[in-house]
Amino acid sequence: MRSPARAPALAPPRGFRDILPTEARELRAIERALTDTFMSYGYAPLEPPMVERTNGESVLAGDRLIQFLDRDGDLVALRPDITTAVARLVAQRYRDASGALRLAYFAPVFREQPAMLGAEREYDQAGVELVGPSGSLADAEVLALLAQSLDSCGLRGATIEVGHVGVVRRLFDALTPDARELVLADLRRGDRVGAFRRARDAGMGEDALARARAALAARGRDVESVDVEGVTDLREVIQLARELHAGEPQWGVPNLALVPELPYYTGVVFEALHPESGFPIAAGGRYDLLLGAFGAPRPATGFAINVPRLHLALFASGWRPSRERALVSLIPGADPRAAARLAARLRSKGVAVAIGAVAEPAGMTVLSAEAVDGERLRLEGGRIVTCDALARELA
């Protein structure tokens, strides 16, 4: 039913929203911490376009994409992630590059029906991609960078669960390649019951099934007893990552139960978890096959942080952005020139000044002061201070 006043629809389209100043300030603080940390590992910023051609290489099913036809008749989609864009761009622009390519981003991505906060269709992802090197040190670098990035935002109590898709695949070596891939698809969906039923029906023996079942429940120390090629690599990666970033004790936990949903992972995979979040805050790993899909096979690894989930976990554990200096709300007196001079003087001393009353303090402390003359201000409560004294007090 329409309201009698026929009010125009003011809310943005479903799944999109305005991020108001209080929240935006907190997100900026997170963005600064993350991009600084990425830079400290040598990752250079990258800004791929908002839309990509839809050509079957997407990591998500078509119904999870927000897509449309452009005027050239091309089917295009708002990017659902940055990793696919990086894979395309590496194949196009860095095809012959040797050495390691280190790229970082902080950018919105767009998805239909995501299972997350209020079913948002747009949210920020922050992450890195390391293209070129393979091996334990490269895996460890990306893993350590994720741990350090979360630390730099002030997140405490997170664990990073580290698995290995190659090890999981090898547990089902007794099966034909086709059957094995179907079993892995079940595991990626989280359907262990179905996976083991399918493996048994495809002729896998009881001993092998029992071994796989035990391996897929192994976390922490239990992983050491799993005798499959790749397990030592997994432990070595975590040890190396702890050398790169000491962090909280035990932040990296070997966990063979971790089988991510996305099919392109090939080796070490990981997810950052926090007790305040029912979903992973970040996910990543080695995806050596994705670039091949764009015609330029290269080893690659990386991670993406879901920024709203990180923000939620930070907020729930009591984090607030570090204190900034108060904002002075300067109420002009009878002489506007005096007020203008005061504002310029205060700002030159590093004090933030807004002239007039402040409608949106954005979570900042606002100090109201009235201009007395070109030199002095009257604070709430009546105390009169000079411009310089106020700047010193706020420093």
Next chain:
Amino acid sequence: MRPLRFALAQGVLLRDAAAALRAIGLDVSGIDGDGRQLAVRSGDLEYVLARPSDIATYVERGAADLGIVGKDVLMESGARLLELVDLRFGACRFVVAAPKDALERSLDEYRHLGSLEVATKYPRVAEEHFRRRGIAVEIVKVAGSAEVAPQVGLADWIVDLVATGATLAANGLAIVEEIASSTARLVANPAAYHQRRDEIAPLVERLARWAECR
């Protein structure tokens, strides 16, 4: 940290679920009475009673760490969670059913009109099944019994969940094909399963052994 939270489906599965938990040595005295309390603390666990279709949501979003719910519910919800143990009770099947004497007529109709109408409470399961089979259908979602739909001309076929098939027979319907069978599953939120493995793993192991012996 809050106690491990276990979501249980109210209704037909609750008695069996409580029996399974009792069999592995858990105190479930708070949940199998006629109490109206929906969240019950018992020892190291907290039980939450909810509608079956809500269990998947609770567990997917981490509001509950573990749950016992039918595979049928999981198939229809599409929630991403970990299915850990087949508990082997609450058996039922998703089936396609049509009026006993009208199967030929509806297939003829499909040849002429190119589409069949299918009434169901489970549109997701029905749609996926017919897409896989390459049959063009129009899904008519109903909230209550679908069995009556062919009789009143609402749809040609139905997709429904049956335990014995008695209700189908009583309404003059016959099974055309079976889509999938379902039993109760122990499910976990993946993040909780990883972070609280020490608490969850023993429960999984005991329930798996209990189910194995049935």
